[in-house]
Every structure is written in structure tokens, then in C-alpha cells.
Amino acid sequence: MNYSNTLQTDLIKIIKKSQNIIITSHTNPDGDAIGSMLAVHHYCNLLGINSQCIIVDNVPKNLQFLNGAEKIEVYNKQRHKQLFSKSDLIVLVDLNDIARVRDMEVPIKESKAYKIVIDHHINPKDFADYYFVNNNIAATGELIWQLFMSDPDFKLNRNIAEALYAAIVTDTGNFHYPRTTAKTHNIISQLIEAGADPTELYEKIYNQSSFNVIKLLGIALSNLKLLYNGRVCLMPLSSVDFRNTHTSFRDTEFFVERTLSIEGVSVGILITEVLEKGQFKVSLRSKEDYNVASIAQFIGGGGHINAAGATFQSSDLNSAIETIIRLIGKLFE
Ligand SMILES: [Mn+2]
Secondary structure (H helix, E strand, C coil), X not given: CXXXXXXXXXXXXXXXXXXXXXXXXXXXXXXXXXXXXXXHHHHHXXXXXXEEEEECCCCCHHHCCCCCHHHCEECCHHHHHHHHHHCCEEEEECCCCXXXXXXXXXXXXXXXXXEEEEECCCCCCCCCCEEEECCCCCCHXXXXXXHHHCCCCCCCCHHHHHHHHHHHHHHCCCCCCCCCCHHHHHXXXXXXXXXXXXXXXXXXXXXXXXXXXXXXXXXXXXXXXXXXXXXXXXXXXXXXXXXXXXXXXXXHCCCHHHHHHCCCCCEXXXXXXXXXXXXXXXXXXXXXXXXXXXXXXXXXXXXXXXXXXXXXXXXXXXXXXXXXXXXXXXXXX
């Protein structure tokens, strides 16, 4: 689509003019989704504007400690009907495709509220009134920060600092993914000064795995296979693996990164069997200019050049793996 970014100062004006704001983000929310939503929510609190965060899944356990996370609601058609009809602004963060809000797609589309998208994924879809998007930025949290900086009255507090820190630390993979810049660190420096504690936040975000999840990681690591002369690493997990460890595909968030720690591997693939029959999830990670978003798009997904994913149908795990391996071959043509 041909979107054009709205001036940040105009976005601030639109927010300040609003009375009832709904803030939302994508299904299976990650740190950037939750942190960005909460930062906007706390900003609205500062301004005395009503805002409610609504998503279609629960807040992941390791992000529930963030202030305000307890107020995030899971979408319910009946319960939120009134809220949608009275809201005058919907802020969508860390997503650029309305399909990624699943059941909320219809109420958002039908709502008369203005819609603002703040995001850093590639190929934004045309469904909102205002866009503030930039895919050269590592985390949506950084864009939220830029937005706040264009408000001369903005005052950073600890709640906002921790929310944005969580957003940025997770989407930069602890400050090492390609789009991590001096500017990223500059923002982080200000967040730390405002009370975000790196040690405490790391502990709460990353060191909270259950014993079962680490056992599952052990199975995932022992399932690894090298392909394409060692340039691709495949990490499959079957429904049996999940059942044996009492875990689910939601517990695999940081697994696929492990594949890229292997010498010579440029592309990592995690394929998981979702509980619903015939559904598979693939998470792709890459180095350099291997564009895994282009692969995910073939099966209805998307993402970034070096990190992408999709959910797709297949008859069984083996054929799901075959599909992905065939598609990955396109990167080496
Ligand atoms: Mn993000």
C-alpha cells in the first residue's frame, strides 16, 4: 500500500483530543506488544484520558509483572461491545495487519473511532486512518518513545520507562539484533535513568522459565537437524513433545534463536505442531540479508527480514517440514 506517515505532533494532538482510547496489539503478544501498549496506556493516564488495553490472548507470564499489565483485558464480544461503541480512538501497536487481532478485526473495522497504527513490520496493510511506521527501527517501543518526544509536555515516569525497556530489550534480543543502534542505546540510557533496572528486568523477563519448558528446550535441541550444507538449522517439535513435557507452542518463544548460535548457520527454523489438528507454526530467524519474511509470506505469515513467522495447515509434521524446507531453498537459489 501507499501509506504516508502522519506527523508525530499531529498524532499527539489526536491522542490528546480523544476521551476513550482502546489500545491493542497482535495475537500471541510479545514484549514489544505488551510494553508498547502499556507505555501508551501510562501516557494516557498522565494526560487524564481513559484508555483500556484489550488483546485476544493472555499476557505472557513473564510480562505480567509490568505495572498496568493486570488491567489488560482479553477481548470478549459481549463485554467490550459498549467500550467499542463509545471509544473515539483505537491505537494499534506492533502490528500492521488487522488480521493479527483475530476476533477483534470486525469490531475494530466497524468502530467509528479513528485508528492509529504504530509499527515496525514490513508491508503495512491499508486499514487505519493514521500511520506511524518505520521498518528500520528495532522495536515499536522505540517509535512510541519518538512519539512521546514530540510532546513538549511529556514527562517520563518509571511505569513508562519499564514498559518501553521491556519492549526494546525483547525486540532487540538483548540489544544484538541488526536494527539495534546508538539511538536505541540512547533511549535505553534515559529509561534506566528514569528507574528501569536492567538486572531486575532481565531477571523478570528472561529467568522465569518453568522446569518443564527447559526440558522441552532439551528435546528441541536434541531434535535439531542441519540442512543445506549446514547453513540451515531445523528445530521441530511435535505434539507428543509438548504432551510429554506438559507444555505448548507458546512456551517456545526464545527457542529458535539457539539455532543461530551454531557456527555456519544463517537460517533457523522452528516448526511446532499446534494443538488444533493440522495446524503448524513456523518461526524463522536469519542473519545477513537472508529474507525470511519473504518465505513466511508464501504461507500467509510475515514479519521482518531476519525474524518472521506464520501459522499454516498441513496433514502432518513431516509434510509441514517438507513444505518449509522447500520454501527455504528459495533463499539459496
Ligand atoms: Mn515488535
